[in-house]
Amino acid sequence: PKGHxxxxxxxxxxxxxxxxxVETRSRHEINLLRDYDARPGAQTQEARTLWVVDRAFxxxxxxxRKKRTQGSTLxxxxxxxxxxDSRAAMPHCQDTGERRGAAR
Incomplete structure (x- = not known):
């Protein structure tokens, strides 16, 4: 066990x-995140936030739940x-191969 x-x-x-x-007990990362999320004023409670996280999370x-209630993205x-396992069609835009502001 990690221990911290x-x-x-x-x-x-x-x-x-x-x-x-900071956690001194040996616990999985997602459990630490859930504990943090329950704290008043936690960053995870902000709306419309883009989260970039490790696979452990x-x-x-x-x-x-964060996406539905706060409009956050991971x-x-x-x-x-x-x-x-996705059965619903998702909207997407056509990739034209052009880039904005690209020199021609």
Missing amino acids: GELVFYNLRLGLAEDAL IDAAFWD ITRMKSNLVV
Whole structure:
């Protein structure tokens, strides 16, 4: 067991850490995140936030709730055992191959 954990919340626009949670017990990262989320004033309670997290923080129910209630979005790498099962069509835009502002 690790025996410690630290979650640091960075504001990527500012390039600064805004908050942190330090844990001295051996616990999984998602459990630390849930504990942090229950704190008053937690960064995870902000609306319309883009989260970039490690794969250890993937918890579909937690992030789906954040998306529905706060309009937040998660970016992470996929776990090797992740199974995506989507039956609904999702809107997308046509890629024309052109880039805005690109020199011709």
